[in-house]
Amino acid sequence: MATDGNTAEQDETVESPSLGAKLKQELREWASTLAVFVPVFLLFSGLAYEQRVIPSESMVPTLQVTDRVAVAKFAYGYDRYSLPFSMGRYIPLPEGRIFASTPTRGDVVVFEHPHTGRVMIKRLIGLPGDQVQLIGEQLFLNGEPVETEYLRTVRFVPHNDVAIGTSHEWRETIGDKSWITHRQxxxxxxxxxxxxxxxxGHVFMMGDNRDNSLDSRFPSGHCPAIDGVIDQAGCQxxxxxxLASIGFVPMDHLIGRAETVLVSFHKCKLQDEEPCRKRVWKGL
Structure with a gap:
């Protein structure tokens, strides 16, 4: 009985950890977690998939402002532009791309703007050697008009605006890929x-929102035209x-292929009771 009493008395005298000790323990646990999580996250976002948030309306109606898009980093291979957080601009890495593969016309591509370093997203229209031209809104590829079908006219409220706008929706098809464009x-x-x-070594990009996209159609980011033809890259x-357009985009500036809209906080603002298209887990 005496022994049991002494044990109980000793238990009662054990001091609880101080607040400072608890904080140190919590910080050590957080540090251990981050030491594992951060490298895994960087490896995954650098080699597999990363999320990008759409900041503008240049790809409407395919992509809306605030859409969260999953980007496949492995789609075209890896180079300095594949690193997360655009770290490739600050780390002296060798030129070139490993596991390189050629994009497909119609891909929605994430890339770095050749003149500003901003991350952009557009649709790939032209590959090396392709001839691209627009005549009266009609897209021509290698001298042939791209298959085009009128779908409907929609009225909507643009992002951060109150005035109602009107756009005509057209479906374009190249090979086995098709997409919807907005034209005014x-x-x-x-x-x-x-x-x-x-x-x-370059590609030609366009936004699906044809009247609200400063893309490869515009001469400000290109070398000067000679007799109405632009076929050179690398000029200032x-x-x-x-303020410059993206011009021709070097292949090594490609970050990845946008594949899925994971989720969107965009509020549909179509008028005239037009139905809104699916915005969650939507393949591109």
Whole structure:
């Protein structure tokens, strides 16, 4: 009985950990967790998939502002632009791409703007050697009009606006891929272009929202046209870099292929009781 009493008395005298000790223990546990989680996250986002948030309306109706998009980093191989957080611009890595593969016309591609370093997302229209031109809104590829079908006219409220806009929806098809574009009335500055011949090692990009996308159609990011033909890359922009179009995009600037809209916080603002398209887990 005496022994049991002494044990109980000793148990009662054990001191509880101080607040400082508890905080140190909690911090050690968090540090251990982060030491494992951060490298795994960086490895996954650098080699497999990463999430990107759509900041503008240049790819409407395919992508809306606030869409969270899953980007396959392995789609075209890896180079310095594949690193997460654009770290490749600050780390002295060798040029070139490993496990390189050629994109497909119609892919929705995430890439770095050749003149500004901003991360962009557009649709790939032209591969090296392709001839691309727009005449009266009609897209021509290698001298042939791209298959185009009118779908409907929609009225909607643009992002961060209150005025109602109107767009005509057209389906374009190249090979086994098709997508929907938004066009407004004819006469926009991107409706008629020079003839672009895509140089080796580059691609030609366009936004699906044809009247709200500063893409490869516009000359400000290109070398000067000669007799109405633009077939060179690597010139300095004709305007301040932050105002320049993307021009021809080098293959080594490609980050990955956008594959799925994971979730969107975009609020549908179509008018005239038009139905809204699916915005969650939507393949591209």
């Amino acid at each position: 009335e004819k006469g926009g500055r991107g409706d008629n272009t020079d003839l672009f011949i895509v140089p080796e 922009p004709r305007v301040p870099a932050n």
